[in-house]
Amino acid sequence: MTPFTELEGVMAVMPVANINTDAIIPSPWLRFANADLGKGLFGSQRYTEDGRERPDFILNQPPFRSAKILLADENFGCGSSREAAVWALEQFGIRCVLAPSFGDIFYENAFRNGVLAGRIDAATFERLREAVRRHPDRPVVRVDLAARSVTAPDRTSYVLHVPAARAEALLRGEDEIAATLALEAEIAAYYAAVQVARPWLYPAAASRGDTV
Template sequence: MDKFTKLTGIAAPMPLINVDTDMIIPKQFLKTIKRSGLGVNLFDEMRYDDDGNEIPDFVLNKPAYRDAQILVAGDNFGCGSSREHAPWALLDFGIRCVIAPSFADIFYNNCFKNGILPIVLPQEQVDMLMDDAERGANAVVTVDLESQTITGPDGGSISFEVDAFRKHCLMNGLDDIGLTMEKASSIKAFEADAAQARPWV
Protein backbone atom coordinates (compact mmCIF):
# COMPACT_ATOMS: atom_id res chain seq x y z
CA MET A 1 0.00 0.00 0.00
CA ASP A 2 1.19 3.54 -0.77
CA LYS A 3 2.70 5.57 2.04
CA PHE A 4 0.78 8.53 3.39
CA THR A 5 3.01 11.34 4.68
CA LYS A 6 1.81 14.70 3.35
CA LEU A 7 -1.08 15.25 0.96
CA THR A 8 -1.83 18.52 -0.83
CA GLY A 9 -4.91 18.45 -3.00
CA ILE A 10 -8.39 19.70 -3.79
CA ALA A 11 -10.94 19.16 -1.03
CA ALA A 12 -14.48 18.35 -2.16
CA PRO A 13 -17.44 19.30 0.08
CA MET A 14 -20.08 16.66 0.80
CA PRO A 15 -22.21 18.04 3.66
CA LEU A 16 -24.46 14.98 3.91
CA ILE A 17 -24.97 13.03 7.13
CA ASN A 18 -25.25 9.23 7.33
CA VAL A 19 -23.58 8.54 3.98
CA ASP A 20 -23.65 4.74 4.05
CA THR A 21 -21.45 2.25 2.25
CA ASP A 22 -24.20 1.43 -0.25
CA MET A 23 -24.19 5.08 -1.30
CA ILE A 24 -20.39 5.01 -1.55
CA ILE A 25 -20.38 1.85 -3.71
CA PRO A 26 -23.77 0.22 -4.47
CA LYS A 27 -24.20 -3.51 -3.94
CA GLN A 28 -24.27 -4.41 -7.66
CA PHE A 29 -20.57 -3.54 -7.89
CA LEU A 30 -19.43 -5.89 -5.12
CA LYS A 31 -18.85 -8.92 -7.33
CA THR A 32 -15.18 -8.11 -7.85
CA ILE A 33 -12.42 -8.89 -5.35
CA LYS A 34 -10.03 -6.50 -7.10
CA ARG A 35 -9.21 -3.22 -5.40
CA SER A 36 -8.97 -1.41 -8.73
CA GLY A 37 -11.65 -0.30 -11.15
CA LEU A 38 -14.28 0.73 -8.60
CA GLY A 39 -13.61 4.47 -8.74
CA VAL A 40 -15.83 4.92 -11.78
CA ASN A 41 -18.78 3.67 -9.71
CA LEU A 42 -18.01 5.67 -6.57
CA PHE A 43 -21.30 7.29 -5.41
CA ASP A 44 -22.83 5.74 -8.54
CA GLU A 45 -26.47 6.49 -7.76
CA MET A 46 -25.67 10.15 -7.00
CA ARG A 47 -23.22 10.63 -9.89
CA TYR A 48 -25.28 9.16 -12.74
CA ASP A 49 -28.89 9.20 -13.90
CA ASP A 50 -30.83 6.10 -14.98
CA ASP A 51 -29.31 6.32 -18.47
CA GLY A 52 -25.75 6.43 -17.16
CA ASN A 53 -25.27 10.13 -17.83
CA GLU A 54 -23.43 12.25 -15.31
CA ILE A 55 -25.56 14.42 -13.03
CA PRO A 56 -23.89 17.86 -13.39
CA ASP A 57 -24.83 19.07 -9.90
CA PHE A 58 -23.10 16.21 -8.08
CA VAL A 59 -19.93 17.54 -6.50
CA LEU A 60 -17.46 15.05 -8.01
CA ASN A 61 -18.88 15.67 -11.49
CA LYS A 62 -18.09 19.38 -11.28
CA PRO A 63 -14.88 20.29 -13.15
CA ALA A 64 -13.27 21.79 -10.04
CA TYR A 65 -13.59 18.56 -8.06
CA ARG A 66 -12.93 15.83 -10.60
CA ASP A 67 -9.41 15.38 -9.23
CA ALA A 68 -10.31 15.82 -5.56
CA GLN A 69 -8.09 13.88 -3.16
CA ILE A 70 -9.74 15.00 0.07
CA LEU A 71 -13.42 14.67 1.00
CA VAL A 72 -14.98 16.86 3.70
CA ALA A 73 -18.10 15.02 4.81
CA GLY A 74 -20.95 15.02 7.29
CA ASP A 75 -21.54 13.08 10.48
CA ASN A 76 -21.52 9.25 10.60
CA PHE A 77 -19.75 8.79 7.26
CA GLY A 78 -19.40 5.16 6.12
CA CYS A 79 -22.28 3.71 8.12
CA GLY A 80 -24.22 0.67 6.91
CA SER A 81 -22.68 -2.62 5.82
CA SER A 82 -19.03 -3.47 6.44
CA ARG A 83 -18.03 -3.77 2.76
CA GLU A 84 -14.34 -3.10 2.21
CA HIS A 85 -15.21 -2.12 -1.35
CA ALA A 86 -16.18 1.33 0.02
CA PRO A 87 -12.61 2.46 0.82
CA TRP A 88 -11.42 0.63 -2.31
CA ALA A 89 -13.76 2.78 -4.43
CA LEU A 90 -12.70 6.00 -2.73
CA LEU A 91 -9.03 5.16 -3.16
CA ASP A 92 -9.45 4.13 -6.80
CA PHE A 93 -11.15 7.47 -7.53
CA GLY A 94 -8.21 9.26 -5.91
CA ILE A 95 -9.52 10.11 -2.43
CA ARG A 96 -6.72 9.64 0.14
CA CYS A 97 -8.28 11.49 3.08
CA VAL A 98 -11.82 11.86 4.45
CA ILE A 99 -12.59 14.46 7.12
CA ALA A 100 -15.82 14.23 9.12
CA PRO A 101 -17.24 14.75 12.63
CA SER A 102 -17.61 10.96 13.02
CA PHE A 103 -17.30 7.69 11.11
CA ALA A 104 -18.83 4.23 11.37
CA ASP A 105 -16.30 2.06 13.23
CA ILE A 106 -15.75 -0.67 10.60
CA PHE A 107 -15.42 1.82 7.75
CA TYR A 108 -13.00 3.88 9.84
CA ASN A 109 -10.80 0.82 10.47
CA ASN A 110 -10.99 -0.28 6.82
CA CYS A 111 -9.74 3.13 5.69
CA PHE A 112 -6.47 2.76 7.60
CA LYS A 113 -6.00 -0.77 6.24
CA ASN A 114 -6.30 0.54 2.67
CA GLY A 115 -4.14 3.67 2.80
CA ILE A 116 -6.85 6.26 3.44
CA LEU A 117 -6.57 8.67 6.36
CA PRO A 118 -9.93 9.27 8.09
CA ILE A 119 -9.80 12.36 10.31
CA VAL A 120 -12.33 13.07 13.06
CA LEU A 121 -12.78 16.73 13.96
CA PRO A 122 -15.33 18.74 15.95
CA GLN A 123 -18.28 19.95 13.87
CA GLU A 124 -17.11 23.59 14.05
CA GLN A 125 -13.77 22.71 12.45
CA VAL A 126 -15.42 20.52 9.82
CA ASP A 127 -17.68 23.46 8.99
CA MET A 128 -14.61 25.68 8.51
CA LEU A 129 -13.05 23.13 6.15
CA MET A 130 -16.38 22.71 4.37
CA ASP A 131 -16.36 26.46 3.69
CA ASP A 132 -12.80 26.14 2.36
CA ALA A 133 -13.87 23.22 0.15
CA GLU A 134 -16.65 25.32 -1.38
CA ARG A 135 -13.97 27.40 -3.15
CA GLY A 136 -13.79 24.93 -6.02
CA ALA A 137 -10.40 24.83 -7.74
CA ASN A 138 -9.03 27.11 -5.00
CA ALA A 139 -9.97 24.60 -2.30
CA VAL A 140 -6.39 23.38 -1.90
CA VAL A 141 -5.81 21.77 1.50
CA THR A 142 -2.65 20.19 2.90
CA VAL A 143 -2.87 17.25 5.30
CA ASP A 144 0.42 16.56 7.07
CA LEU A 145 0.27 13.25 8.89
CA GLU A 146 3.65 13.60 10.56
CA SER A 147 2.76 16.90 12.24
CA GLN A 148 -0.95 15.95 12.43
CA THR A 149 -2.09 19.24 10.95
CA ILE A 150 -4.48 20.39 8.23
CA THR A 151 -3.65 23.67 6.48
CA GLY A 152 -6.39 25.46 4.58
CA PRO A 153 -6.19 27.72 1.50
CA ASP A 154 -5.65 30.81 3.67
CA GLY A 155 -2.87 29.21 5.71
CA GLY A 156 -4.93 28.54 8.82
CA SER A 157 -3.96 25.33 10.60
CA ILE A 158 -6.02 22.71 12.46
CA SER A 159 -4.53 19.90 14.55
CA PHE A 160 -5.98 16.40 14.57
CA GLU A 161 -5.51 13.25 16.62
CA VAL A 162 -4.59 9.85 15.22
CA ASP A 163 -3.64 6.58 16.90
CA ALA A 164 0.16 6.22 16.98
CA PHE A 165 0.16 2.66 15.61
CA ARG A 166 -2.17 3.56 12.73
CA LYS A 167 -0.05 6.62 11.98
CA HIS A 168 3.05 4.41 11.83
CA CYS A 169 1.33 2.01 9.43
CA LEU A 170 0.12 4.76 7.08
CA MET A 171 3.43 6.61 7.02
CA ASN A 172 5.27 3.40 6.20
CA GLY A 173 2.68 1.98 3.79
CA LEU A 174 2.00 -1.07 5.95
CA ASP A 175 -1.24 -3.01 5.64
CA ASP A 176 -1.85 -6.24 7.59
CA ILE A 177 0.31 -8.26 5.19
CA GLY A 178 3.06 -5.66 5.31
CA LEU A 179 3.06 -5.77 9.11
CA THR A 180 3.43 -9.55 9.00
CA MET A 181 6.26 -9.34 6.47
CA GLU A 182 8.15 -7.00 8.80
CA LYS A 183 8.51 -10.05 11.07
CA ALA A 184 9.52 -12.41 8.23
CA SER A 185 12.98 -13.21 9.65
CA SER A 186 11.55 -14.01 13.09
CA ILE A 187 8.86 -16.19 11.54
CA LYS A 188 11.45 -18.12 9.49
CA ALA A 189 13.65 -18.61 12.57
CA PHE A 190 10.69 -19.89 14.57
CA GLU A 191 9.68 -22.31 11.81
CA ALA A 192 13.26 -23.60 11.51
CA ASP A 193 13.46 -24.21 15.26
CA ALA A 194 10.05 -25.86 15.26
CA ALA A 195 11.05 -28.15 12.37
CA GLN A 196 14.16 -29.29 14.27
CA ALA A 197 12.30 -29.81 17.53
CA ARG A 198 9.32 -31.59 15.93
CA PRO A 199 10.44 -33.04 12.56
CA TRP A 200 7.38 -35.30 12.46
CA VAL A 201 4.98 -32.35 12.21
Protein backbone atom coordinates in the same frame (compact mmCIF):
# COMPACT_ATOMS: atom_id res chain seq x y z
CA MET B 1 0.49 -0.71 1.66
CA THR B 2 1.43 2.63 0.09
CA PRO B 3 2.62 4.98 2.83
CA PHE B 4 0.68 8.15 3.50
CA THR B 5 2.67 11.18 4.57
CA GLU B 6 1.37 14.44 3.14
CA LEU B 7 -1.35 15.18 0.68
CA GLU B 8 -2.28 18.41 -1.04
CA GLY B 9 -5.23 18.53 -3.35
CA VAL B 10 -8.73 19.59 -4.15
CA MET B 11 -11.19 18.90 -1.36
CA ALA B 12 -14.76 18.01 -2.23
CA VAL B 13 -17.38 18.67 0.44
CA MET B 14 -20.39 16.43 1.02
CA PRO B 15 -21.88 18.13 4.07
CA VAL B 16 -24.15 15.27 5.03
CA ALA B 17 -24.14 12.99 8.09
CA ASN B 18 -24.44 9.19 7.97
CA ILE B 19 -23.14 8.69 4.41
CA ASN B 20 -23.29 4.90 4.31
CA THR B 21 -21.14 2.47 2.35
CA ASP B 22 -24.10 1.51 0.14
CA ALA B 23 -24.02 5.13 -1.06
CA ILE B 24 -20.22 5.20 -1.40
CA ILE B 25 -20.20 2.08 -3.57
CA PRO B 26 -23.65 0.83 -4.62
CA SER B 27 -24.22 -2.90 -4.91
CA PRO B 28 -24.18 -3.10 -8.74
CA TRP B 29 -20.41 -2.59 -8.54
CA LEU B 30 -20.00 -5.46 -6.09
CA ARG B 31 -21.19 -8.23 -8.37
CA PHE B 32 -17.86 -8.75 -10.08
CA ALA B 33 -14.41 -9.33 -8.68
CA ASN B 34 -12.76 -6.71 -10.89
CA ALA B 35 -15.38 -3.99 -11.32
CA ASP B 36 -14.23 -0.42 -12.02
CA LEU B 37 -14.80 0.83 -8.50
CA GLY B 38 -13.44 4.33 -9.14
CA LYS B 39 -16.20 4.75 -11.69
CA GLY B 40 -18.71 3.31 -9.24
CA LEU B 41 -17.85 5.73 -6.42
CA PHE B 42 -21.14 7.30 -5.27
CA GLY B 43 -22.62 5.72 -8.39
CA SER B 44 -26.29 6.15 -7.41
CA GLN B 45 -25.84 9.88 -6.96
CA ARG B 46 -23.26 10.41 -9.68
CA TYR B 47 -25.14 8.94 -12.64
CA THR B 48 -28.64 8.92 -14.04
CA GLU B 49 -30.32 5.56 -14.43
CA ASP B 50 -29.13 5.36 -18.03
CA GLY B 51 -25.56 5.98 -16.94
CA ARG B 52 -25.07 9.66 -17.75
CA GLU B 53 -23.30 11.93 -15.29
CA ARG B 54 -25.51 14.15 -13.19
CA PRO B 55 -24.00 17.64 -13.54
CA ASP B 56 -25.28 18.68 -10.12
CA PHE B 57 -23.26 16.05 -8.28
CA ILE B 58 -20.07 17.50 -6.84
CA LEU B 59 -17.64 14.91 -8.17
CA ASN B 60 -18.90 15.60 -11.72
CA GLN B 61 -17.95 19.27 -11.46
CA PRO B 62 -14.55 20.78 -12.12
CA PRO B 63 -12.35 21.06 -10.14
CA PHE B 64 -13.82 18.36 -7.91
CA ARG B 65 -13.53 15.70 -10.62
CA SER B 66 -9.93 15.46 -9.49
CA ALA B 67 -10.63 15.68 -5.76
CA LYS B 68 -8.04 14.02 -3.55
CA ILE B 69 -9.68 14.81 -0.22
CA LEU B 70 -13.29 14.44 0.87
CA LEU B 71 -14.92 16.35 3.71
CA ALA B 72 -18.10 14.84 5.14
CA ASP B 73 -20.19 15.14 8.26
CA GLU B 74 -20.38 12.67 11.15
CA ASN B 75 -20.67 8.87 10.97
CA PHE B 76 -19.15 8.64 7.50
CA GLY B 77 -19.00 5.06 6.19
CA CYS B 78 -21.67 3.57 8.44
CA GLY B 79 -23.53 0.44 7.41
CA SER B 80 -22.20 -2.43 5.34
CA SER B 81 -18.67 -3.78 5.86
CA ARG B 82 -17.90 -3.61 2.12
CA GLU B 83 -14.25 -2.66 1.81
CA ALA B 84 -15.01 -1.72 -1.78
CA ALA B 85 -16.14 1.61 -0.30
CA VAL B 86 -12.51 2.37 0.52
CA TRP B 87 -11.22 0.88 -2.74
CA ALA B 88 -13.66 3.05 -4.68
CA LEU B 89 -12.48 6.23 -2.96
CA GLU B 90 -8.86 5.26 -3.48
CA GLN B 91 -9.33 4.30 -7.12
CA PHE B 92 -11.13 7.57 -7.78
CA GLY B 93 -8.11 9.35 -6.32
CA ILE B 94 -9.36 10.23 -2.84
CA ARG B 95 -6.83 9.11 -0.25
CA CYS B 96 -8.11 11.14 2.66
CA VAL B 97 -11.56 11.53 4.19
CA LEU B 98 -12.08 14.13 6.89
CA ALA B 99 -15.14 13.82 9.12
CA PRO B 100 -16.14 14.32 12.76
CA SER B 101 -16.66 10.54 13.12
CA PHE B 102 -16.64 7.33 11.12
CA GLY B 103 -18.41 3.98 11.08
CA ASP B 104 -16.18 1.47 12.88
CA ILE B 105 -15.67 -1.00 10.04
CA PHE B 106 -15.03 1.68 7.42
CA TYR B 107 -12.46 3.23 9.75
CA GLU B 108 -10.56 -0.06 10.04
CA ASN B 109 -10.82 -0.70 6.30
CA ALA B 110 -9.49 2.76 5.42
CA PHE B 111 -6.23 2.46 7.36
CA ARG B 112 -5.58 -1.01 5.97
CA ASN B 113 -5.62 0.43 2.46
CA GLY B 114 -3.47 3.47 3.03
CA VAL B 115 -6.47 5.78 3.10
CA LEU B 116 -6.44 8.32 5.90
CA ALA B 117 -9.70 8.60 7.85
CA GLY B 118 -8.97 11.77 9.81
CA ARG B 119 -11.26 12.89 12.57
CA ILE B 120 -11.84 16.60 12.94
CA ASP B 121 -13.86 18.58 15.46
CA ALA B 122 -17.37 19.65 14.53
CA ALA B 123 -16.16 23.27 14.54
CA THR B 124 -13.29 22.42 12.19
CA PHE B 125 -15.75 20.72 9.87
CA GLU B 126 -17.72 23.96 9.61
CA ARG B 127 -14.61 26.12 9.13
CA LEU B 128 -13.12 23.89 6.44
CA ARG B 129 -16.43 23.78 4.65
CA GLU B 130 -16.66 27.55 4.77
CA ALA B 131 -13.02 28.07 3.72
CA VAL B 132 -13.50 25.91 0.63
CA ARG B 133 -16.72 27.70 -0.22
CA ARG B 134 -14.87 31.03 -0.15
CA HIS B 135 -12.15 29.80 -2.48
CA PRO B 136 -14.08 28.24 -5.37
CA ASP B 137 -11.17 28.90 -7.73
CA ARG B 138 -8.69 27.02 -5.57
CA PRO B 139 -10.42 24.69 -3.07
CA VAL B 140 -7.10 23.10 -2.17
CA VAL B 141 -6.39 21.66 1.25
CA ARG B 142 -3.16 20.29 2.63
CA VAL B 143 -3.04 17.35 5.03
CA ASP B 144 0.15 16.65 6.96
CA LEU B 145 -0.15 13.35 8.80
CA ALA B 146 3.08 13.60 10.79
CA ALA B 147 2.07 17.05 12.04
CA ARG B 148 -1.58 16.00 12.46
CA SER B 149 -2.72 19.10 10.68
CA VAL B 150 -5.10 20.19 7.96
CA THR B 151 -4.47 23.51 6.25
CA ALA B 152 -7.40 25.27 4.62
CA PRO B 153 -7.17 27.37 1.41
CA ASP B 154 -6.87 30.49 3.59
CA ARG B 155 -3.75 28.94 5.18
CA THR B 156 -5.39 28.43 8.57
CA SER B 157 -4.38 25.10 10.09
CA TYR B 158 -6.56 22.80 12.11
CA VAL B 159 -5.94 19.76 14.25
CA LEU B 160 -6.35 16.35 12.74
CA HIS B 161 -7.09 13.53 15.18
CA VAL B 162 -5.35 10.31 14.27
CA PRO B 163 -4.29 7.83 16.98
CA ALA B 164 -0.49 7.78 17.17
CA ALA B 165 -0.08 4.11 16.34
CA ARG B 166 -2.36 4.31 13.33
CA ALA B 167 -0.55 7.38 12.04
CA GLU B 168 2.82 5.64 12.37
CA ALA B 169 1.58 2.54 10.58
CA LEU B 170 0.24 4.72 7.77
CA LEU B 171 3.42 6.80 7.56
CA ARG B 172 5.47 3.60 7.27
CA GLY B 173 3.00 1.83 4.96
CA GLU B 174 3.14 -1.13 7.33
CA ASP B 175 2.08 -4.63 6.28
CA GLU B 176 -0.17 -5.56 9.16
CA ILE B 177 -0.26 -9.27 8.35
CA ALA B 178 3.53 -9.47 8.35
CA ALA B 179 3.55 -7.79 11.76
CA THR B 180 1.10 -10.35 13.15
CA LEU B 181 2.90 -13.27 11.53
CA ALA B 182 6.00 -12.19 13.46
CA LEU B 183 3.99 -13.22 16.54
CA GLU B 184 3.18 -16.63 15.10
CA ALA B 185 4.89 -18.59 17.89
CA GLU B 186 2.88 -16.77 20.50
CA ILE B 187 -0.37 -17.36 18.62
CA ALA B 188 0.47 -21.07 18.27
CA ALA B 189 1.19 -21.29 22.00
CA TYR B 190 -2.15 -19.65 22.74
CA TYR B 191 -3.95 -22.11 20.48
CA ALA B 192 -2.18 -25.09 22.02
CA ALA B 193 -3.19 -23.92 25.50
CA VAL B 194 -6.83 -23.26 24.70
CA GLN B 195 -7.21 -26.54 22.83
CA VAL B 196 -6.43 -28.21 26.16
CA ALA B 197 -8.56 -25.80 28.17
CA ARG B 198 -11.56 -25.77 25.83
CA PRO B 199 -11.48 -29.06 23.96
CA TRP B 200 -15.18 -28.67 23.14
CA LEU B 201 -14.42 -25.63 21.01
CA TYR B 202 -11.55 -26.84 18.82
CA PRO B 203 -11.42 -27.79 16.13
CA ALA B 204 -14.90 -27.10 14.85
CA ALA B 205 -16.48 -30.53 14.76
CA ALA B 206 -16.36 -32.04 11.34
CA SER B 207 -19.79 -32.03 9.84
CA ARG B 208 -21.33 -35.28 8.82
CA GLY B 209 -20.81 -36.51 5.30
CA ASP B 210 -18.17 -33.91 4.65
CA THR B 211 -15.82 -34.20 1.77
CA VAL B 212 -13.21 -31.52 1.66
